[in-house]
Amino acid sequence: MSHHKEDVEVIKRIKNKEKDALYLLYDKYSGALFGIILRICRNQTLAEDLLQETFIKIWENIQGYDNDKGRFYTWAYRIAKNTTLNALRKSDMLIQTEDLGVVKDKGTTTTEVDLDKLNGAINTLEPHHQEALSLVYFRGYTHREANEAMGVPLGTFKSYVRQALQLLRESYKSELLLIWWLFVTMV
């Protein structure tokens, strides 16, 4: 889990133009953000450039981040996603047509990681819940694009996402309970 309060201190230092503080956040969040960028663009070299670009934008726009409005990671995630989608639009790799399913196979994968296989709690969900969450969160699809890609009505898709998030929530809650139980029994 992220340590939201620790981030607040580090971000204050970044706002004071301390580069070392940015490198701390890089160490903490670059993996999570790279996972998103790479899954959207499906190109290792491009993803590396875009990760760098994302942190440059974080550095340049940090004054615009307001921790009252949300976590740093949420803010950085949006930057990473938008940076990647814009780069893809520019290089014409993402064609904004009705048939967005085609896009799935268009990118080139040069990474050894299986980008379609997700880990952790999401992996325990039903395939349609997994796919719904994966499309909007890991692939950069909008709800509208994603429901078309899955071939289900928008309303149905929305309930898939809501159910998936509910199940995810329960999964993480029981995980916490398990840790708490282990902790209690060990003591």
Add this chain to the structure above:
Amino acid sequence: MRNKKDIVEEGLLEKYLLDELTAEEVEKVELALAHDPVLKEKFQLLEADFEKMAFENAIAPPVAVKSKLITRLERSRVKTLSPNWLWIAASLAALFLLSTLWMFTNWQSTKNELNSLKNQSVVLQERLEELEENYALTNNRLQIINSPATIPFVLKGNEKAPDSRAVAFVNHTNKLVVVNPRGLPSLPKHQTYQMWSDVEGEMINMGLLPTDKDLVTLKYIDHAESLNITIEPAGGNDHPTVEQLISAVTL
């Protein structure tokens, strides 16, 4: 709270997190979040879940990416110095412009001066040529007058012009006659002095004597026995008007 119910049921929190909302919707959601702690908590849990999911699916980027990022950011520090360099460059450019302007102005005024000097030099050249010409003429006449072969004759006025006086220089060797008519009284515009040579009783025209000149070169007539001056109509006459003879000298 109707607004809150809408936001939850429409899935606006998820969309807000994923940055899929319009600016108007964002404003609506942020306002609701700021005023509703329960909604805020719901959003915070959503953020935490999404973040956790992202961490479970993190992919470590190559170490080179961080090095490149550091290099780029350190370089940008150098870049922040660049305004100074820009100022220096701009100052140099301005200085260059000013000096060019100054040099151009100087060049222009030098050009003008040169032009006026050229003009002056042309005028001087013309005057010099004129003077040389005058000098040559004067020198030539002086040589004639000073030559031992030249004989001066004074032509005194007769009773018709008692105050008139002219000097004729005759050189038989070079066959030249030069007359100084300055001593002749000036005539009305329709009249002129004319000089004649008497050869065996016949008067032969030697030329006109304008009174405004110092020396007048006239025709030399062979075997002339005397020199005579008459007053004739302006432009001269073919034959002398004997009644208007004002001076004569025997050679």
